[in-house]
Amino acid sequence: MSFLENLTIKKFHQGLIGREFSAVEVAKDFFSHIKEKDDKINAYLTFTKDMALETAIAVDAELDAGGNIGILAGTPLAIKDNILIENVVCMAASKILENYKSSYDATVVKRLKKAEAVFLGKTNMDEFAMGSSTENSAFKKTRNPYDIERVPGGSSGGSAAAVAVDMAIGALGSDTGGSIRQPANFCGVVGLKPTYGAVSRFGLIAMASSLDQIGPIAKTVEDAAIIFTEISGRDEFDSTSIDIDYKEDVLNPDFESTKNLKIGLPKEYFIDGIDKYISSAIGEVIQSLKSMGFEFREISLPHTKHALSCYYIIMTAEVSANLARFDGIRYSRLQNLISSASRRMTDEIQNLKNIYFKQRSDGFGEEAKRRIILGNFVLSSGYYDAYYSKAQKVRRLIKQDFNEAFKEVDIILTPVSPTPAFKIGEKIDDPLSMYLSDIFTIPVNLAGLPAISIPVKKTNGLPVGFQLIGKPFREADILGVGRYYEKNVNII
Numbered sequence: 001m002s003f004l005e006n007l008t009i010k011k012f013h014q015g016l017i018g019r020e021f022s023a024v025e026v027a028k029d030f031f032s033h034i035k036e037k038d039d040k041i042n043a044y045l046t047f048t049k050d051m052a053l054e055t056a057i058a059v060d061a062e063l064d065a066g067g068n069i070g071i072l073a074g075t076p077l078a079i080k081d082n083i084l085i086e087n088v089v090c091m092a093a094s095k096i097l098e099n100y101k102s103s104y105d106a107t108v109v110k111r112l113k114k115a116e117a118v119f120l121g122k123t124n125m126d127e128f129a130m131g132s133s134t135e136n137s138a139f140k141k142t143r144n145p146y147d148i149e150r151v152p153g154g155s156s157g158g159s160a161a162a163v164a165v166d167m168a169i170g171a172l173g174s175d176t177g178g179s180i181r182q183p184a185n186f187c188g189v190v191g192l193k194p195t196y197g198a199v200s201r202f203g204l205i206a207m208a209s210s211l212d213q214i215g216p217i218a219k220t221v222e223d224a225a226i227i228f229t230e231i232s233g234r235d236e237f238d239s240t241s242i243d244i245d246y247k248e249d250v251l252n253p254d255f256e257s258t259k260n261l262k263i264g265l266p267k268e269y270f271i272d273g274i275d276k277y278i279s280s281a282i283g284e285v286i287q288s289l290k291s292m293g294f295e296f297r298e299i300s301l302p303h304t305k306h307a308l309s310c311y312y313i314i315m316t317a318e319v320s321a322n323l324a325r326f327d328g329i330r331y332s333r334l335q336n337l338i339s340s341a342s343r344r345m346t347d348e349i350q351n352l353k354n355i356y357f358k359q360r361s362d363g364f365g366e367e368a369k370r371r372i373i374l375g376n377f378v379l380s381s382g383y384y385d386a387y388y389s390k391a392q393k394v395r396r397l398i399k400q401d402f403n404e405a406f407k408e409v410d411i412i413l414t415p416v417s418p419t420p421a422f423k424i425g426e427k428i429d430d431p432l433s434m435y436l437s438d439i440f441t442i443p444v445n446l447a448g449l450p451a452i453s454i455p456v457k458k459t460n461g462l463p464v465g466f467q468l469i470g471k472p473f474r475e476a477d478i479l480g481v482g483r484y485y486e487k488n489v490n491i492i
Helices: 009-017 022-042 049-066 107-114 157-164 181-187 221-231 247-251 276-291 302-325 336-340 343-346 354-361 364-376 384-405 429-438 442-447 475-488
Strands: 044-049 076-080 118-123 169-175 192-193 216-220 262-266 294-298 411-415 449-460 463-468
Touching: 009 022, 009 049, 009 221, 009 247, 022 044, 022 049, 022 118, 022 302, 044 157, 049 118, 076 157, 107 221, 118 157, 157 169, 157 181, 169 221, 181 192, 181 449, 181 463, 192 221, 216 221, 221 247, 221 475, 247 475, 276 294, 276 343, 276 411, 276 449, 276 463, 276 475, 302 364, 302 384, 302 429, 302 442, 364 384, 364 475, 384 442, 411 475, 429 463, 463 475
Parallel strands: 076 118, 076 169, 262 294, 262 411
Antiparallel strands: 044 118, 169 216, 192 216, 192 449, 411 463, 449 463
C-alpha cells in the first residue's frame, strides 16, 4: 500500500523508466489493492484486467527493447462508466444498459490507448450522470474514502473515490453541472472540467449535449494537466470540438507570468448558508494566494441566482431528447427478457406500446424518470416559451456576466460546494436539497467555461476544496495558478 500511496503520474513514469518496477508489476499491485479496498468503497462496476495486463506487457517490452515511452505509458487509469471502451460493458450505471457492450472506443479512450495508458476498469456513477452523490446508481452506492458513511459526490463519484484511495493513479469523469469538480472536492482530489469543445464528447453517453464535458480526475494539478493534454483537441466525430494545442502552455507554465493574473471574487458566491468550514478554508486559500503576490478584486455575476433554475430546465429538456433512444428496441434488454421470461411476460410485450412501458419503466431509475418527465413538460406545447425559451435567454445573460467579469480579471475563485460531503441517505429523498449542492458549479457549464477543483485541507476529517474558473480555452491559466498554489503550500 505504501508504494501506491500518493503515486503520481510523474513519479510512476520516473520509476518505470528507471526500472524500479515494471508496468505489469504495478498493474497487478493495483488490482490486488482494489480487491482489498473496493468491497468497502464500491468505486468500480467493471474490471478490464486482461486488457490492462496486455497493455502493461507491451509497455514493458518497449522498455526492454530500449524504446522511448510517453508520460502516460503504463499508467493505471479508471474510466467512468458512461465513456465507451470497445468490447467492454458500458452501462452508465443503469439497468436499461445492463447488457450493452461497446462496439467502438470513445475518442478520449482512443487517445489514451495511443498513449499506452492502462485501463483498470469502469467506475460507478449516478445513473446516466444524473445526481450529486453516486447514490442513484442502479447497482451499488459508492462511499467516501474519508468517511464511508458519507457520499463521494457525483455523478463521477466512483472515479473520484478510486483516485482518492489509490485504486487508480488518475481517472476520467464527465461534468454536466459539476460532476467532476464536486466529487473531486468531496474526495480531496483534483478535478478539471475543460472548456466546452476542448475535449471530444464522441463516445460519451449523452446526458445533456450542450453541457456535457469529459475531463480528468487526478491527485495533483500537474497530473490533471498531463491527462488533459492527451485527450484534448479537434475530433472529426465531434463538430463542437476545437483544434487547439495546449501542451506547451499547460505542461510548462511560466510561473512569473502566472503571478500577474488577477483573480476575481464574485460577491454572489460568498453568501450566508455556506458551511463555516468551507468559508474558513476558502479564506485560507485567498490569504495564501495574496501572500504569493496575487491581486484580488471583487466582481459581480448578477444572474447567478437564476443559474440553478435555468440549468434544470435546459438539462432536463436535453435529457428527455437524449434518453428517448432507449426505447426498448435499440440497446435493448428485450432479447434476454424474451429468452428467460414466462408466457405471462411474453404476453406483456406483444405490442410496441408495452415494449416501451416495460423497458423504460423497469430500466430507468427514479431520478432518470423524474428528469425525463420534467424535460418533456418544459418542451411541451404551451410551456416551451414559458420555460425552455426563457431559460435559454437567461443562459445568455449568465454567459454575458462572465464575459464582463473577465474584462476586469483573468480568473475567478469560488467555493466548489456549500458543504463538505454529506451523509449517505441525507438528501436522496429531497431532490431540491440535492440539486443545491451543485449551485457553485452549474454556472460554469451554462457558460461553457473551464474550471478546476483543488483540495485545500481536511475539516473534521473531510476534504475541502476551492474552484478556479477561467476564460474560454484558457485552461493554462487555472492549471498554472493551481500548480503554483500546490507547490507553495506543500500539498504535493
